[in-house]
Amino acid sequence: MKASAILSIAATLCLSWASTSAAGLPGFCGTLDVSRMTNADLENVVFINDLTKNQRVSRGQCGLPGERLNVCSSCSETTSEAAMRILRPMVGDPSHLAWHANWHELRGTATPLDASSFAKAKEAKLVPSTWSFQDFNSRYAVEGGSFSGENFFFMHRLMIKMVQLELAGNGLPCFAPWNDVPASVVDTKWPVPRKFQTPAALQSAEAQLEGMRELLGKLRAPKLLANVTLNRLGQLIEPRLHLQLHGFYRSTPPCSAEARAQGFCDDLVPVQTSPLNKHFWKIHGLVDQLVGDWLKAHGYSEIAVKCDGRKACYQWQGTWIGSYPR
């Protein structure tokens, strides 16, 4: 590891020692710039964190196919409320929520981006100063951008890494991704968080869920995966399965009971609040699994920002993330 990286880690730990999480353990509290650190550096941060606490933890991988990031003490099927309470100060920080929301909105998810909004975004340093409006749109506009689908995977994978680091730093297991949509609307582990008043309403919801399962099957079909770029796969998933899952696992009322009891809202639909919802991490875990399916279909075993000529490595092409929260 480079000396500068060690210094940065030391600085980070100093910051983390200054704060204490709800579990009584020091956490990173979003002080790590995951976007600028290599996975090896991130593993080292967790290793040093373990050392400082004099704890010996065997750490391994949880999700993130195509990358090595052994920071998880285990890969838990559940997302406990204790873990969510640890995460919320970070993912619920206004700068984090704005980061995610701005990223979505600049891509034109709500309304297509116009030149004046782009200029404002540039002023706010959400996009590099050298980019033109046309360049940005042709690359990152949600409809048809040459990197927009791939970038959708990239951005949310980065968020998953941030969460894994935070959980690891607090001695908690990582969240395992869903490998499929839950078996039923009344699944024992992942029930849909709303009540169905009539048998017909329940039947209708089950049919909707079955539709999503079929759609996932279509998206995972080896023939389709072999024929599409990673960008196209992202473009197929984002407005369909991803969006449907966000709507389907939304609570009624839209803020979950746990959130309301604590005085905030974790509505799974608006981009301003969705990362606060536990389902967000399961849905994006599932979406992220499809990156692995695509890599396999194309003979890759690795995905990285820089492949440096490694043959079985796919190099990310859409890496714009807006302004990383500080």
Next chain:
Amino acid sequence: MKTALFLSALAAVFFSAPPAAAQSAKNAGKTIVCQELGFHDETGEDVPLANIQIHLGAQGKAERVVVKRPKTDELAAIRATTLTLANAKISHSIDKNDSEIDDVSGKQILDPETGRPQYKWNIEDVETINAKAGDLSVTVLINDHLYAGRPGSVIAISKGDKFVISSGQGMVGCTGAVMFPGDKGE
């Protein structure tokens, strides 16, 4: 939440959201067009699927629904040009779900007790159109939450009591007449 804050939140709901009737009138004579875009199973290329037009009459009420969907591997073609409307009302439903609502204008304010920001989450910008023709029924849920006028809506088509499309295998985007709170133009 303190009573004063709750009252101010309630006032914000009433003053910032145009009355449903006023919004509906602006939609008079317009057409909402919803399109379902599927994809080819093997190539991933776009495949146009359902096209649904909802024609609005006076006061922005839906008067006619036209549904066209080509034959697919799974489903026979659907063509229904005038459907009886089970509900003809086009209006915005704005849910005031609980007392935690602080601001509907998008302006972030802090909860004085917790210091935490409160977020806009209470507006249900959803229009539901239910239409029937014989044993064919169509429900269009036009959703503006995440992708206004963009994919994010839902079309459900049932024949008798059996779903033929539920939520859709494709993405559904609706554009046209409906104006949502926060929109600048008509």
